[in-house]
Amino acid sequence: MDGLDLQLSRALSAASTTRDVSIAAGSLALLPAVLRRTAPAARYVLVADDNTWTVAGVQAAQKMTSAGLAMAEPIVLSEKPRVKASAETARELAGRIAGEKALPVAIGSGVINDLVKYAAELAGTAYVCVPTAASMDGYVASGAALREGGFKTTLACAAPVAVVADLCVIASAPKVMGAWGYGDLVGKLVAGVDWVIADALGEETLNPGPFAIVQDNLSAWLRNPAGVRDRDRAALDGLMRGLVMSGLAMQAHGNSRPASGSDHQFAHLWEMEGLAIDGQPVSHGACVGIGCVSMIAAYEWLLNRDMRSIDPTGLAARAPSAAELKAEIAASFPLPFMATNAEAETMAKAVPAEHIGRRLNILKKDWREIAATLHRRLPQAATVQQWLDTVGGPSNAAAIGVSRDKHARDHARARLIRRRFTGLDVLHDLGWLGTAVFELFAPGGFWFNDGRKA
Ligand SMILES: [Zn+2]
Numbered sequence: 001m002d003g004l005d006l007q008l009s010r011a012l013s014a015a016s017t018t019r020d021v022s023i024a025a026g027s028l029a030l031l032p033a034v035l036r037r038t039a040p041a042a043r044y045v046l047v048a049d050d051n052t053w054t055v056a057g058v059q060a061a062q063k064m065t066s067a068g069l070a071m072a073e074p075i076v077l078s079e080k081p082r083v084k085a086s087a088e089t090a091r092e093l094a095g096r097i098a099g100e101k102a103l104p105v106a107i108g109s110g111v112i113n114d115l116v117k118y119a120a121e122l123a124g125t126a127y128v129c130v131p132t133a134a135s136m137d138g139y140v141a142s143g144a145a146l147r148e149g150g151f152k153t154t155l156a157c158a159a160p161v162a163v164v165a166d167l168c169v170i171a172s173a174p175k176v177m178g179a180w181g182y183g184d185l186v187g188k189l190v191a192g193v194d195w196v197i198a199d200a201l202g203e204e205t206l207n208p209g210p211f212a213i214v215q216d217n218l219s220a221w222l223r224n225p226a227g228v229r230d231r232d233r234a235a236l237d238g239l240m241r242g243l244v245m246s247g248l249a250m251q252a253h254g255n256s257r258p259a260s261g262s263d264h265q266f267a268h269l270w271e272m273e274g275l276a277i278d279g280q281p282v283s284h285g286a287c288v289g290i291g292c293v294s295m296i297a298a299y300e301w302l303l304n305r306d307m308r309s310i311d312p313t314g315l316a317a318r319a320p321s322a323a324e325l326k327a328e329i330a331a332s333f334p335l336p337f338m339a340t341n342a343e344a345e346t347m348a349k350a351v352p353a354e355h356i357g358r359r360l361n362i363l364k365k366d367w368r369e370i371a372a373t374l375h376r377r378l379p380q381a382a383t384v385q386q387w388l389d390t391v392g393g394p395s396n397a398a399a400i401g402v403s404r405d406k407h408a409r410d411h412a413r414a415r416l417i418r419r420r421f422t423g424l425d426v427l428h429d430l431g432w433l434g435t436a437v438f439e440l441f442a443p444g445g446f447w448f449n450d451g452r453k454a
Contacts, residue, residue, distance in 0.1 A: 014252035020162035028166040032067030038162040041103035043070035048107040072100040087148040094122035109133040114144035121157030129160035133173035134181040134240040140247030179393030183289025187263035194261030194422040201359040203421040210253035225391035262422035265414040266291030297381040297446040307367040316357030348419035396450040
């Protein structure tokens with residue numbers, strides 16, 4: 001077993017559901033053996049869409065048939081312009097899977113995988129995932145992101161028991177999908193430091209195992225954005241490995257903390273609002289990439305402040321009351337479902353003034369050490385922006401249809417939609433969130449010229 005596989009097998013032994021992952025060129029040939037070993041069933045049903053059926057479904061079916069596995073008629077979803085991630089489709093799919101009494105194998109990327117994941121849960125069966133693009137980290141996540149009643153929500157369901165990622169298949173996906181996956185993966189830079197700072201301030205203990213699964217190899221996985229763009233096998237291998245290992249880390253920890261911080265809060269905000277360009281939803285990874293650059297720029301701003309001069313007691317005394325927070329939420333979220341969600345999330349992390357004072361005291365006292373960790377772990381915002389440009393993904397808010405004003409405002413709004421303690425809460429505690437955003441968008445600030453040097 002080489003070093004890469006050793007890391008993967010360690011991550012697998014910590015994961016709650018997924019027991020088998022193969023990432024290699026030609027690994028579809030292993031599918032029958034993986035099914036026999038990890039997902040034994042009387043018969044199987046392949047689920048794909050028109051496109052992924054051609055790209056990998058036909059080949060998977062041939063391999064399974066010639067290996068003597070019993071197969072139901074494949075389910076090839078067809079919807080124009082593309083199959084949508086709706087809970088209703090997943091429920092119909094669950095009925096068909098249950099009717100076939102077969103174990104489903106999802107052949108596709110985010111949407112197909114989420115539909116099958118939820119359908120398998122409803123049908124009471126395990127499932128196996130054959131990803132067709134390195135486009136996001138949700139393959140082995142527990143839970144499926146589906147639209148229910150018009151709104152995107154995460155429905156609880158189990159991760160796949162096995163993943164067979166064939167890099168020949170993944171290399172044939174549209175190039176932009178690799179750029180989205182890369183965007184999702186750069187977000188882990190911010191997820192890591194958000195957790196470090198939450199731990200340092202006594203808000204959420206860092207779980208070293210899952211933290212290491214993501215962070216120990218992150219810079220290696222991100223090293224070659226040009227290779228991802230050019231479909232270099234080693235670069236795609238690193239990207240896919242990073243995305244899958246991030247999912248395994250979430251399974252090992254029991255929630256998304258190891259892979260999702262304030263970077264993802266920007267993405268969730270935009271996804272909840274249904275951000276779209278020309279009627280097409282903007283991809284998750286594109287949103288995360290821009291959320292990541294935004295947060296690194298905000299951390300850079302923070303690192304340039306003098307923390308010795310802060311007055312923890314005075315700042316804590318000026319922290320907004322529950323009534324003031326509720327007023328801020330009401331003014332920030334015109335859509336009622338978002339306001340309700342934001343109020344529940346923000347109130348879950350609202351604490352008395354003494355508590356804020358305590359964590360500001362730790363911040364002041366331990367700042368040198370915390371700042372050193374931030375410096376060590378974070379590349380520059382401009383560098384990450386360059387990686388996103390190189391890989392061919394959007395690298396500023398305008399490129400995903402978010403105006404400058406909205407992008408600026410969304411720093412404060414992103415803080416309000418999740419109870420998770422992140423760098424945004426640190427800035428808020430300090431009373432600096434508004435100033436930071438103002439300066440980041442003012443002349444000389446990182447976002448003044450969309451992040452580019454004038
Ligand atoms: Zn993600």
